[in-house]
Amino acid sequence: xxxxxxxxxxxxxxxxxxxxxxxxxxxxxxxxxxxxxxxxxxxxxxxxxxxxxxxxxxxxxxxxxxxxxxxxxxxxxxxxxxxxxxxxxxxxxxxxxxxxxxxxxxxxxxxxxxxxxxxxxxxxxxxxxxxxxxxxxxxxxxxxxxxxxxxxxxxxxxxxxxxxxxxxxxx
Numbered sequence: 378x379x380x381x382x383x384x385x386x387x388x389x390x391x392x393x394x395x396x397x398x399x400x401x402x403x404x405x406x407x408x409x410x411x412x413x414x415x416x417x418x419x420x421x422x423x424x425x426x427x428x429x430x431x432x433x434x435x436x437x438x439x440x441x442x443x444x445x446x447x448x449x450x451x452x453x454x455x456x457x458x459x460x461x462x463x464x465x466x467x468x469x470x471x472x473x474x475x476x477x478x479x480x481x482x483x484x485x486x487x488x489x490x491x492x493x494x495x496x497x498x499x500x501x502x503x504x505x506x507x508x509x510x511x512x513x514x515x516x517x518x519x520x521x522x523x524x525x526x527x528x529x530x531x532x533x534x535x536x537x538x539x540x541x542x543x544x545x546x547x548x
Contacts, residue, residue: 381405383402398511514531
């Protein structure tokens with residue numbers, strides 16, 4: 378994305394140890410005009426299309442819901458007609474526990490993980506960019522080619538940290 382806007386607040390977790398908001402809206406704006414909008418409102422009575430947690434992807438022809446519990450649904454058109462995958466599980470018993478075991482086994486053995494570091498970087502980048510926008514001005518300009526923020530030293534400082542020896546980043 379080239380621009381990221383983030384707003385949020387704490388409505389339920391006052392005094393909680395985290396400093397992340399318990400509700401948040403982030404808009405990622407791309408050069409070609411596409412928008413990716415992230416919303417997190419877990420403490421509402423309305424839920425996420427009947428799920429307590431997951432992701433919804435809205436497109437031009439409908440939307441897809443991925444529940445964190447393994448459900449996957451597609452709804453098409455303005456009347457939300459169920460798509461061909463309605464109610465199908467996409468991972469069954471697989472998920473977080475399997476992912477963590479695979480990662481820990483790779484660390485212990487010195488072997489590779491299924492996904493390389495670049496894939497992990499891309500899958501985490503939007504989360505990090507949204508949180509940086511939230512923690513700074515609320516709206517940041519980003520250069521996706523250099524992976525730095527434009528004219529924003531506070532935001533750029535959050536892209537990395539000082540490492541302590543012997544855990545230094547290679548030059």
